[in-house]
Amino acid sequence: MPQAHFDATVESPHLDVLVDLGNPFLNRVFDGFVKVGGVGLAHGASLESYKLLVKEETNEKSLEKLVHRAAKEGIQWGLVAGTYSGVNYGLQQALGENNWKTTLLSGALTGATLALTEPNPRHDRVVRGALTGGAIATAAAVVRNLTD
């Protein structure tokens, strides 16, 4: 039976800015995109690597697939995080607070925004994206409060 070794190297997350774009809003968006994009990249790469391990055969095509999947997931995860960080920052500035309302609203706006970027944005997908985004952000905030 193939054995998978779970070995991921992730930098400790802290709030330093990787590249100063001269604007705190852009810095947040860029940081979210790059840092979480890296996690998505690692996830896509590890899933495809595991597939290769199970198959026990590797050819050029499967390696190409690994790179494609890693890149795609990196961009998708980065987009979600960058959008959320940017929206959350904007709402914090606008409302002057950061509580569960900004969290819920940021998640909803992120979900709606990402649904709008799809090739054929449909009205109902945007609403469903908003509902799901808000719910996920709220659930994450609850879990954070439980585990901190």
Added chain:
Amino acid sequence: MPQAHFDATVESPHLDVLVDLGNPFLNRVFDGFVKVGGVGLAHGASLESYKLLVKEETNEKSLEKLVHRAAKEGIQWGLVAGTYSGVNYGLQQALGENNWKTTLLSGALTGATLALTEPNPRHDRVVRGALTGGAIATAAAVVRNLTD
């Protein structure tokens, strides 16, 4: 065009214990299950309600579906959060710290555990669950550091 009104009532998340089960570990698991289960319930209910709004017809069967979906999502979201809270609490106690390593490991263990509870747990699904769980938990920790 049907209009959807986004109106969710969510309690402000804070770390009080709903029911004291006499054991901090059980309290965490129960709290995670109940609180995030409520978010999942609201999500399932709102998605099905939106479907009803779009369809503009409601019968007994569609209302039944709403209740089923809400209950199902409530349990699923609650299971994820309860498992994560419990695993995270255990790891914090065992390792004496709560940093990105406990986050990554808690996510991986939660993903693996939930994959094992499926009707026919397959070896590869458990590994993929662990990889995805760890990645999501890590990404959430990165986003938390960016937005706090």
